Amino acid sequence: MAAASNATSLESAPRILRLVAECSRSRARAGELRLPHGPVATPVFMPVGTQATMKGITAEQLDALGCRICLGNTYHLGLRPGPELIQKAQGLHGFMNWPHNLLTDSGGFQMVSLVSLSEVTEEGVRFRSPYDGDETLLSPERSVEIQNALGSDIIMQLDDVVSSTVTGPRVEEAMYRSVRWLDRCIAAHRRQDKQNLFAIIQGGLDADLRAACLEEMTKRDVPGFAIGGLSGGESKDQFWRMVALSTSRLPKDKPRYLMGVGYATDLVVCVALGCDMFDCVFPTRTARFGSALVPTGNLQLKKKQFQKDFRPIDPKCACPTCQKHSRAFLHALLHSDNTAALHHLTVHNIAYQLQLMGALRASIMEKRFPEFVRDFMDTMYGDPTLYPTWATEALASVGISLT
Amino acid sequence: MKLSLTKVVNGCRLGKIKNLGKTGDRTMDIPGCLLYTKTGCAPHLTHHTLHSIHGVPAMAQLTLSSLAEYHEVLTEYKEGVGKFIGMPESLLYCSLHDPVSPCPAGYVTNKSVSVWGVGGRVEMTASKFMAIQQALQPDWFQCLSDGEASCAEASSIKRVRKSVDRSLLFLDHCLRLQEESEVLQKSTIIGVIEGGDVMEERLRSARETAKRPVGGFLLDGFQGNPTTLEARLDLLSSVTAELPEDKPRLVLSWMLAELHGRQNWSAGVLQQNGTQEEKQYVDQSKKMKTASGNQEMTPFEINLKEKKYREDFDPLVRGCSCYCCKNHTRAYIHHLLVTNELLAGVLLMIHNFEHYFGFFHSIREALKSDRLAQLKELIRRQA
Numbered sequence: 001m002a003a004a005s006n007a008t009s010l011e012s013a014p015r016i017l018r019l020v021a022e023c024s025r026s027r028a029r030a031g032e033l034r035l036p037h038g039p040v041a042t043p044v045f046m047p048v049g050t051q052a053t054m055k056g057i058t059a060e061q062l063d064a065l066g067c068r069i070c071l072g073n074t075y076h077l078g079l080r081p082g083p084e085l086i087q088k089a090q091g092l093h094g095f096m097n098w099p100h101n102l103l104t105d106s107g108g109f110q111m112v113s114l115v116s117l118s119e120v121t122e123e124g125v126r127f128r129s130p131y132d133g134d135e136t137l138l139s140p141e142r143s144v145e146i147q148n149a150l151g152s153d154i155i156m157q158l159d160d161v162v163s164s165t166v167t168g169p170r171v172e173e174a175m176y177r178s179v180r181w182l183d184r185c186i187a188a189h190r191r192q193d194k195q196n197l198f199a200i201i202q203g204g205l206d207a208d209l210r211a212a213c214l215e216e217m218t219k220r221d222v223p224g225f226a227i228g229g230l231s232g233g234e235s236k237d238q239f240w241r242m243v244a245l246s247t248s249r250l251p252k253d254k255p256r257y258l259m260g261v262g263y264a265t266d267l268v269v270c271v272a273l274g275c276d277m278f279d280c281v282f283p284t285r286t287a288r289f290g291s292a293l294v295p296t297g298n299l300q301l302k303k304k305q306f307q308k309d310f311r312p313i314d315p316k317c318a319c320p321t322c323q324k325h326s327r328a329f330l331h332a333l334l335h336s337d338n339t340a341a342l343h344h345l346t347v348h349n350i351a352y353q354l355q356l357m358g359a360l361r362a363s364i365m366e367k368r369f370p371e372f373v374r375d376f377m378d379t380m381y382g383d384p385t386l387y388p389t390w391a392t393e394a395l396a397s398v399g400i401s402l403t
Numbered sequence: 404m405k406l407s408l409t410k411v412v413n414g415c416r417l418g419k420i421k422n423l424g425k426t427g428d429r430t431m432d433i434p435g436c437l438l439y440t441k442t443g444c445a446p447h448l449t450h451h452t453l454h455s456i457h458g459v460p461a462m463a464q465l466t467l468s469s470l471a472e473y474h475e476v477l478t479e480y481k482e483g484v485g486k487f488i489g490m491p492e493s494l495l496y497c498s499l500h501d502p503v504s505p506c507p508a509g510y511v512t513n514k515s516v517s518v519w520g521v522g523g524r525v526e527m528t529a530s531k532f533m534a535i536q537q538a539l540q541p542d543w544f545q546c547l548s549d550g551e552a553s554c555a556e557a558s559s560i561k562r563v564r565k566s567v568d569r570s571l572l573f574l575d576h577c578l579r580l581q582e583e584s585e586v587l588q589k590s591t592i593i594g595v596i597e598g599g600d601v602m603e604e605r606l607r608s609a610r611e612t613a614k615r616p617v618g619g620f621l622l623d624g625f626q627g628n629p630t631t632l633e634a635r636l637d638l639l640s641s642v643t644a645e646l647p648e649d650k651p652r653l654v655l656s657w658m659l660a661e662l663h664g665r666q667n668w669s670a671g672v673l674q675q676n677g678t679q680e681e682k683q684y685v686d687q688s689k690k691m692k693t694a695s696g697n698q699e700m701t702p703f704e705i706n707l708k709e710k711k712y713r714e715d716f717d718p719l720v721r722g723c724s725c726y727c728c729k730n731h732t733r734a735y736i737h738h739l740l741v742t743n744e745l746l747a748g749v750l751l752m753i754h755n756f757e758h759y760f761g762f763f764h765s766i767r768e769a770l771k772s773d774r775l776a777q778l779k780e781l782i783r784r785q786a
Contacts (some may be wrong), residue, residue: 056745059730061451081738086712089734097730198628210766308476322453324489328480332473335521336442339745343449 013223016196017255018040023369026398027247027274030364033069033255035153036194037093037101040068042255042276043360045267045353046103047284051087052086052096055284056343057350059098065319065351066358067101069153071279074146075107075138079129082147091151102152103279106143106185108200108228109260111195120160122177139182140184144197148190156226157185159200164232164239171204174229178202186220198257200228201246205238214249224255227275231260236390240269244397247274264293264356268376269394271360274367283353286379287345290334293352295379299327301345306331319351370400377402404591404618406433406649410770414640416771420651423461424494424542425589431461432768433651436763437496438463438756443470443488445756447748450489455726456753458760462494465541466501471527472520474535483540496593497536497544498621502655510548513569529576537586545621547573548595553624563599567608570597574615591618596642599624605638609645619651651673703785707751712737725757726750 008197014034021030034038047054048063050073054062062070072092077083081095089095092102108125110118119126124139140158147155158181160174173208182199189197199217203210217225227246230239243258250256255276261267262280290302292313299306299313309327321330321344338348363372373395381387384402392402408418415431423429438445438460440474445453453459470477477484485491500506500518510517510524517526527535532547552566559633574594581587594617595756598605599672612620622642643652705712718728719736725738727750739747769778 051742051744052735053744053746056447056749058452058726058746058749060455060726061449064451076742079744081713081734085734088714089716091734095735095738097735308479310480317612320449322452326487328476329487329489332476333442333444336469338444339447339748340444340449342745343452345448346449347449389585 003004008127008170013221014196015253015381016223017253019253021365021367023272023364025370026272026395026400028271028360028364028369029252030361031255031276032109033277035101035196037153038068040101041358041361043357044069044277045262045273046277046279047072047350047353048279048281049096050281051080052092054350055288056339058132058347059096060352061320061347062098063100064179065347066354067350070098072096072102072104072150073107073110074104074143074150075110075127077104077150078107078138078146079131079136081211083146083383087149087151090350091149093151100156100301102150104147104150104152104156105259106147106156106158106200107138108143108156108161122180123208124158130212135313136203140181141188144185144188144190148195151191152195154196154198155189156198157182157200159202161202161229162204162306164205164230164234166204168185171206172209175202175204175209175213179213182217182220182222186222196223198222198224198226200226200259201250202229203242204229205234205242207241208246210242210245211249218249218251222254224257225250226257228259230258231280236388237296237393240273240390240394240397243270243275244273244394250274262353263382264353265377265388265391266270267353267356268360268373269391271364272373272395272398272400274398283349284346287343287349290341290345292330292345293349295376296382297380301327302334303331313348313354315349317348317355319348321345321348321351373400378396406651408467408648410772412770412775414643415770417767429461429494431494432763432767434763434766436460436759438493439502440465440488441469441501443484443490445752447745447752452726452749452753456757457724458757458761458764460760462496462542463490465495465497465539467497467535467545468501468504468506468518469498469501469521470520471518471520471525471535471537474538477535477538480538482537485540495541495543496537496653497539497541498655499545499548499550508551508554511551511566511569513572516549517548517571529573529580533577533580533584533587536590537584540586541590543591543593543618545593546570546577546595546617547726548597548621548623549573549733550595550597550623552599553597558599560604561600563597563601563604566597567604567611570595570608571611574612574617578615578617593617593619595621595623597623598642600638602638602641605642606645609642613646617650619653620646621653621655623655677716707733707736707747708740708770709737719754720758723754723758725754727754 016034017031019029033042046069047067047087048071052072065367086092086095088167124137127136127138143158160177162170162174185197199220201213201217203213227243230242247256257277258270258275260280261270261278262282267278292299292301294314306327311327312322312328314322330344363369377387387402395402404423405421408416410417418433420431443465447728473733480487485495506519515526516526517524529547536544548570549566552563594612594615596612598609600607712733715733717733719733720728736747736750769775
């Protein structure tokens with residue numbers, strides 16, 4: 001394999017992002033991703049369908065909501081049902097019958113979330129399968145091999161992920177290892193014409209490490225960059241600064257994917273900071289706990305206060321749940337064992353996220369993004385003294401004042 | 404409402420029930436089944452996924468056990484349970500209990516019957532029962548009745564007699580209350596025929612109930628397990644012989660194939676669909692179901708959890724036109740079951756329902772074209 005620092009080892013990566021509009025004040029951009037399974041408008045929120053399913057809603061329902069890209073997870077699918085079977089089923093698209101785009105995570109995040117089952121070395125991550133106790137080594141090569149079999153439109157490098165609350169030499173080790181693993185992923189990638197390999201910027205909460213990572217990784221000509229290692233237990237104050245640092249050093253003409261971000265406020269702020277793509281389990285997971293997302297926060301529909309509330313979740317929401325059902329009915333259904341209750345909320349929460357991104361995009365295109373942000377914050381928090389400080393500061397740093 | 408028969412074949416009635424619903428313009432085919440719901444919603448299915456199914460019945464079954472505790476909510480809502488659950492277009496039948504979940508015995512008195520909701524027991528006198536129906540405003544509702552003797556495996560003749568007597572008393576009381584209620588003029592009371600396994604009592608219940616101005620009859624006690632079922636199927640035709648021809652007959656059952664595999668079609672029943680989730684459905688070649696693990700499989704079902712389906716890229720049933728069969732494979736369903744994903748229930752419910760509704764369509768078609776005997780034979784051969 002050619003040395004990875006030689007940019008020509010990877011044929012010139014396609015420019016998959018076409019910018020359509022940019023905010024003149026902040027770093028917000030609206031664009032369009034050109035992917036093998038169709039175009040995707042940005043900024044975009046990608047719902048997470050870990051095990052080849054969007055948690056109780058059908059592919060057709062997801063399509064009807066306007067979703068054009070969602071996530072699958074290499075770690076889980078690699079174990080069950082395994083890449084060989086999925087390949088036989090015409091890839092992940094064929095297996096789950098999803099006609100639009102798919103992005104697969106490398107399996108790296110599970111290192112953090114399932115750390116008791118894993119051990120990291122230069123070779124890769126050694127996992128013990130929670131299902132049959134078998135040991136597997138997830139190396140950069142193996143991760144790319146699995147993702148090649150899955151056939152997702154965007155694949156992620158295997159990165160050495162450390163929790164954002166970890167400090168000390170481990171963070172630096174993980175950062176440099178991630179660079180080396182990026183090169184190994186690039187070298188192992190067999191389907192550059194069909195699948196876009198993204199790098200993942202690491203470096204934890206250390207500005208110097210992150211800057212070093214940015215400098216190294218942007219030398220590699222990949223079609224897109226993810227900002228990783230955040231959205232864990234770190235303070236929001238540190239979080240936004242690392243995002244802002246990352247977007248300031250990433251090329252403008254390539255998509256910026258901020259991993260694991262999904263709360264509405266975080267999405268709005270990070271769009272302002274220049275991110276294009278987001279994923280998070282939050283909206284779909286919280287739905288399964290009976291929580292509906294609304295412009296003012298969320299409604300815990302199992303609570304007694306909704307028993308006789310005959311309004312829809314959000315009168316302005318166009319989703320099928322809000323068109324047909326009241327909070328009172330959903331309250332009753334949530335207290336039964338009919339799983340349809342969860343599906344109704346999953347549909348709504350995904351619609352909420354997609355509608356928010358659509359509204360953000362429209363405001364950027366129509367040159368009123370700063371006003372949109374101000375209205376959003378006002379609706380969400382009401383009183384300016386209740387605005388989270390980190391959000392106010394982050395927005396100020398890109399020229400949007402909330403007063 | 405008006406029931407008109409096109410044809411009767413060996414006692415099997417083919418026809419239509421017309422002038423149904425609040426606006427009096429809806430129709431149902433018989434023999435037919437109802438759409439089973441839990442807390443006013445088909446199991447696993449939202450409106451969107453429910454309506455991807457072909458042949459969804461015009462009438463849905465609601466259970467009082469899942470709705471009684473929302474009496475206050477529905478009273479305040481005022482507009483009836485159909486609108487509350489997001490099914491304003493559907494005809495609605497309210498049964499007392501959920502056919503799938505048996506309820507504890509010993510809670511029927513001379514004055515009241517109890518149902519069990521998530522919040523616990525709801526005890527209903529005839530007055531309370533009718534007040535709840537006023538809030539629900541269903542098109543049809545099962546009258547308050549004592550079904551314990553019919554649900555139990557072995558009841559003393561004394562207990563059986565009591566259940567018949569009590570049910571008649573409840574019926575008369577409810578009919579009186581209905582007269583006094585303007586709201587309930589548009590709802591039809593379905594009389595309940597009790598009597599357990601005792602032919603004499605079943606006949607008595609049928610004759611007496613038939614004397615009352617009910618809109619139809621529920622033959623109670625067929626939602627039980629296979630052993631009680633066998634004996635009772637023989638009762639069915641004797642009982643239905645006592646009933647007026649121009650009123651529908653309902654049976655609650657989740658042992659559909661067993662019911663129909665027998666000679667039972669000659670009783671000409673309109674089935675309630677007491678389908679347990681992911682349970683059963685019939686088709687001309689085979690039925691399928693997912694194992695809930697502890698159920699006994701009938702020959703018409705396949706258990707998608709079995710390893711042999713892991714790499715099976717066929718649809719559940721070749722030629723089936725349901726959303727699941729048109730879009731997904733057995734291998735995918737197997738994966739969803741193995742990984743405990745919610746979508747498994749959704750897709751299987753879609754398939755099972757479409758199959759089930761298709762089965763009734765087949766029965767009607769067979770009756771229409773005089774091929775009932777062939778259909779029975781086909782099913783018997785697959786058993």
